[in-house]
Amino acid sequence: MDLSLSTRTVGDRTIVEVGGEIDVYTAPKLREQLVELVNDGSFHLVVDMEGVDFLDSTGLGVLVGGLKRVRAHEGSLRLVRNQERILKIFRITGLTKVFPIHNSVDEAVAATD
Amino acid sequence: MATVELRFSALPEHVRTARLVAAAVARRAGVDEAVLDEVRLAVGEACSRAVGLHANGGLGTPVRVALIEDEKRFSIEVGDDAPTASGSEGSGGASGGPVAESDEEGDMGLAVISGLVDDVEVTSDEKGGLIRMSWPTAPEPATLP
Numbered sequence: 001m002d003l004s005l006s007t008r009t010v011g012d013r014t015i016v017e018v019g020g021e022i023d024v025y026t027a028p029k030l031r032e033q034l035v036e037l038v039n040d041g042s043f044h045l046v047v048d049m050e051g052v053d054f055l056d057s058t059g060l061g062v063l064v065g066g067l068k069r070v071r072a073h074e075g076s077l078r079l080v081r082n083q084e085r086i087l088k089i090f091r092i093t094g095l096t097k098v099f100p101i102h103n104s105v106d107e108a109v110a111a112t113d
Numbered sequence: 114m115a116t117v118e119l120r121f122s123a124l125p126e127h128v129r130t131a132r133l134v135a136a137a138v139a140r141r142a143g144v145d146e147a148v149l150d151e152v153r154l155a156v157g158e159a160c161s162r163a164v165g166l167h168a169n170g171g172l173g174t175p176v177r178v179a180l181i182e183d184e185k186r187f188s189i190e191v192g193d194d195a196p197t198a199s200g201s202e203g204s205g206g207a208s209g210g211p212v213a214e215s216d217e218e219g220d221m222g223l224a225v226i227s228g229l230v231d232d233v234e235v236t237s238d239e240k241g242g243l244i245r246m247s248w249p250t251a252p253e254p255a256t257l258p
Contacts, residue, residue: 023157054132056225089154089225093224
């Protein structure tokens with residue numbers, strides 16, 4: 001399975017819906033998408049990973065890179081994820097403290113902290 | 114030889130194949146279903162790192178994966194041909210930023226592996242590196258009297 005990406009806007013948030021596998025091969029596509037969004041002026045991103053089956057450290061690196069980019073514009077990057085198998089890698093790397101992780105897109109869109 | 118051996122061109126698109134094969138052999142060896150995700154992630158990290166090292170070093174040789182089923186454990190060995198860091202570190206500066214970035218990703222990969230796998234050993238010499246990981250296999254279910 002490859003990576004699928006789609007974006008939509010809800011208020012001032014841009015939702016990036018990701019599906020499939022994020023690994024060393026597909027992560028560059030996600031990186032390009034995030035860079036493009038920030039370059040186009042979208043600084044409040046919600047990355048919906050409900051459809052993600054696999055995520056490795058390359059994918060984490062891309063998400064951290066995205067966070068760095070939006071923060072440079074005082075923006076935000078929130079993740080939507082509630083499947084334990086993917087959350088585990090965030091926990092191991094301590095990134096649960098870095099990313100706000102929400103249970104649903106609605107929750108992430110409503111969040112303001 | 115190992116139960117299953119895999120050699121693949123050091124390209125990112127083949128790492129997924131290595132993950133799928135490793136998970137299939139681990140399942141057959143009796144590794145607990147709950148642990149298969151860890152096996153998949155760990156072997157993916159090890160292979161991604163090896164692919165990165167080969168790419169940085171301009172090496173045309175394949176990445177090697179050995180999947181070994183013993184009586185009580187299932188082991189995976191991922192071998193690369195990148196010489197020890199002490200020799201390659203200096204050359205990294207010449208090619209600039211991207212090399213440093215991918216080195217960092219490799220380190221992150223190792224961090225994930227050590228957080229994930231209890232039994233892991235990373236060795237390297239002038240010929241290349243080897244990551245050895247192993248997991249217990251579930252005992253055969255006891256036969257009912």
